Amino acid sequence: MLARVTGGISPAALSMAYLDWACHLAAAPQRQLQIARDAWHGARQVAQQSLHLADPNRSPWELIKPQANDHRFSKPQWATQPFNLFAQAFLLGEDWWHKATTGIRGVNPANEAVVDFSLRQLLDMFAPSNFAATNPEVLEKTFQSGGENLVFGWQNWLADLMQVLQPGKTASAAEFVVGRTVATAPGKVVLRNRLIELIQYAPTTEQVRPEPILIVPAWIMKYYILDLSPHNSLVRYLTDQGFTVFMISWRNPGAADRDLAFDDYRSLGVMAALETIGDIIPNTRVHATGYCLGGTLLSITAAAMARDGDDRFKTITLFAAQTDFTEAGELTLFINESQVAFLEDMMWERGYLDTTQMAGAFQLLRSNDLIWSRVSRDYLLGERANPSDLMAWNADATRLPYRMHSEYLRKLFLNNDLAEGRYRVEGKPVSLSDIHTPMFVVGTLRDHVAPWKSTYKIHYEVDADVTFVLASGGHNAGIVAPPGEQGHSHQVRTKAADAPYLGPDEWQSVSPRIEGSWWPIWTAWLGQQSGGPGEPPQLGTNGSRDLGSAPGEYVHS
Structure with a gap:
C-alpha cells in the first residue's frame, strides 16, 4: 500500500x-x-x-x-x-x-x-522554464498566438490525463504498428517455448557468411529496438551485409510467471536459441551479440560455456551492457538493501514489476529532458513532439517477473557477484576471466543506464582481445545509429589480450574521434572473424513446424 x-x-x-x-x-x-x-x-x-x-x-x-x-x-x-x-x-x-x-x-x-x-x-x-510568467519562450508565443498555445496546452494536458485514467494505445501507435511499419524485416519464427520466440531473418544477398549472428536483446524492452523502421533497422543492415541473423523475442511475463528465475533466461533463452541454430546450421560457430541486460546475460552465458569447454561462440559483442555494477551511474541510487526489500514486497503482490515503476525510474535519471522539457513544450507552448518510431517503441513497455528481478538486483547490483567471481551457474561459480573469445564492446557517451566507463571495465575482466567503441548519443540513440544519419560519431581502439591496460580517460584522450556511424566498423570486424561467403541456410529445419512469420506473437504480448 x-x-x-x-x-x-x-x-x-x-x-x-x-x-x-x-x-x-x-x-x-x-x-x-x-x-x-x-x-x-x-x-x-x-x-x-x-x-x-x-x-x-x-x-x-x-x-x-x-x-x-x-x-x-x-x-x-x-x-x-x-x-x-x-x-x-x-x-x-x-x-x-x-x-x-x-x-x-x-x-x-x-x-x-x-x-x-x-x-x-x-x-x-x-x-x-516550468512557469509561463517566467519563461520568455512561452510569453513570446502567447503574445504571437493570442493565447492559442495555452488552449492547445490545456487540450494536451486533458489528453494525457485521459491516457493515464484509461491506459491504451498512444497516439503514435496508430502510425507505428509492429509488423507493418516497425519490426518489418522478413523472417520466420523457428523456435517458441514458454519464454522466447527465435526469429530467423531471410537473407537479402545471394551469399552469406557461414557464421550466423545471434542477437540477445534485453527483456526490459521489446526486441524491435534493433528492427525499427527499414531505414534504421540493424537487422536489415546486417542481412544486407551478407550475415544470417537470429533474434530472440522475449515473452512479456505476467503474474503466472512470478517464479521465472534469472537462470531461466539463460537456459530457455540463449542456450535454447543456440540449440536451434545448431539444428538449422550444423557444425558452425556463432557471433553472439547482447544489448543492455541481454549483454549481461550473454556475458554470464559465455563465462559458463567457457568454463565447461563449450566453444560455440566465435565472437562476442556487447551493446551498452554492464558486467561490473559498482559504478552503474545514478540508477544505483534506487538500489540498496532497503530499496530492494521494498521493491520485493511491492512485486510480491502482483508477481512482477509493473512497467510504470521501471519507466518512472529511467525518466528521473533524465528528468530535464524526459519530464520538465515535455511539460514546457506540451502544456505551456502547446506543442507536441513529432511521433517517431523510437518514441512508439519506448511506449511499448514490458514487465519483469518477481524472482528474476529480485535475483538481478541482489546478485548483480547489490553484491556484484559476476564481477567478483561469485555468480553461480548450474551450481558452480563462473568467472569472466575464462572468456578468451574476441570481443567487440560498444559504450555510449551519454548513457544514463549503463555509463560507458562502467562498460569499459570489460577490458580487465576478460582474457581476450577487446575492440571498444565509444559512440555518441545515449543508451538507445547511440546504438541505433545507421550510416547516413547525421549527428553520429565514435571512437574505437583495440586492446590485445596481453596488452597493458589503458584507463578510460586515457583511452578517450588518445582515441581519435571519427564522424559517422560505428555500424560499418562492427560489420568489418565481424567479416574479419568470419569465413568466406557461401549459400544461405534454409529458414528453419525440414522437420520444424510452422510457427509463423516475423515479428512473431510474443512481441504483441
Whole structure:
C-alpha cells in the first residue's frame, strides 16, 4: 500500500540518507559557516546583477552558465532581461544546494548521492522554464498566438490525463504498428517455448557468411529496438551485409510467471536459441551479440560455456551492457538493501514489476529532458513532439517477473557477484576471466543506464582481445545509429589480450574521434572473424513446424 503512494521509492532508504547528511552537517560548524557564506555571496551577486539589468556591456551568463547537458535555457530569449536573471538565480541556487549536500565529512557516499539527486529533482520543479510568467519562450508565443498555445496546452494536458485514467494505445501507435511499419524485416519464427520466440531473418544477398549472428536483446524492452523502421533497422543492415541473423523475442511475463528465475533466461533463452541454430546450421560457430541486460546475460552465458569447454561462440559483442555494477551511474541510487526489500514486497503482490515503476525510474535519471522539457513544450507552448518510431517503441513497455528481478538486483547490483567471481551457474561459480573469445564492446557517451566507463571495465575482466567503441548519443540513440544519419560519431581502439591496460580517460584522450556511424566498423570486424561467403541456410529445419512469420506473437504480448 505504501509503495503505491511513493511510486516504489522506499521512505526508509530516503530518510536514512537525509539523516546521515543532517547529522554530519550538524556536527560540522565550519562547514555550516562556509555554506552560509556561499548563500550570502550568491544573494549579493544576484542583487548586484539586478542593478545593472539594462547594461548592454554585461555578459548574459556572467554569474553562472548552464551545464553543457542542461538545455532549458539554451534559446536566445533566455539571454534577455529579466529572464536571464531568473535563470541565473535559479542556477546559483541549484549550485548552492549541490555544494551544501556534498563534501560533508563522514557522510556515506551513497547517502550523499541520494540526497543530492533527490534535492535536484525537487529543485527542477521550480525552474523558471516550468512557469509561463517566467519563461520568455512561452510569453513570446502567447503574445504571437493570442493565447492559442495555452488552449492547445490545456487540450494536451486533458489528453494525457485521459491516457493515464484509461491506459491504451498512444497516439503514435496508430502510425507505428509492429509488423507493418516497425519490426518489418522478413523472417520466420523457428523456435517458441514458454519464454522466447527465435526469429530467423531471410537473407537479402545471394551469399552469406557461414557464421550466423545471434542477437540477445534485453527483456526490459521489446526486441524491435534493433528492427525499427527499414531505414534504421540493424537487422536489415546486417542481412544486407551478407550475415544470417537470429533474434530472440522475449515473452512479456505476467503474474503466472512470478517464479521465472534469472537462470531461466539463460537456459530457455540463449542456450535454447543456440540449440536451434545448431539444428538449422550444423557444425558452425556463432557471433553472439547482447544489448543492455541481454549483454549481461550473454556475458554470464559465455563465462559458463567457457568454463565447461563449450566453444560455440566465435565472437562476442556487447551493446551498452554492464558486467561490473559498482559504478552503474545514478540508477544505483534506487538500489540498496532497503530499496530492494521494498521493491520485493511491492512485486510480491502482483508477481512482477509493473512497467510504470521501471519507466518512472529511467525518466528521473533524465528528468530535464524526459519530464520538465515535455511539460514546457506540451502544456505551456502547446506543442507536441513529432511521433517517431523510437518514441512508439519506448511506449511499448514490458514487465519483469518477481524472482528474476529480485535475483538481478541482489546478485548483480547489490553484491556484484559476476564481477567478483561469485555468480553461480548450474551450481558452480563462473568467472569472466575464462572468456578468451574476441570481443567487440560498444559504450555510449551519454548513457544514463549503463555509463560507458562502467562498460569499459570489460577490458580487465576478460582474457581476450577487446575492440571498444565509444559512440555518441545515449543508451538507445547511440546504438541505433545507421550510416547516413547525421549527428553520429565514435571512437574505437583495440586492446590485445596481453596488452597493458589503458584507463578510460586515457583511452578517450588518445582515441581519435571519427564522424559517422560505428555500424560499418562492427560489420568489418565481424567479416574479419568470419569465413568466406557461401549459400544461405534454409529458414528453419525440414522437420520444424510452422510457427509463423516475423515479428512473431510474443512481441504483441
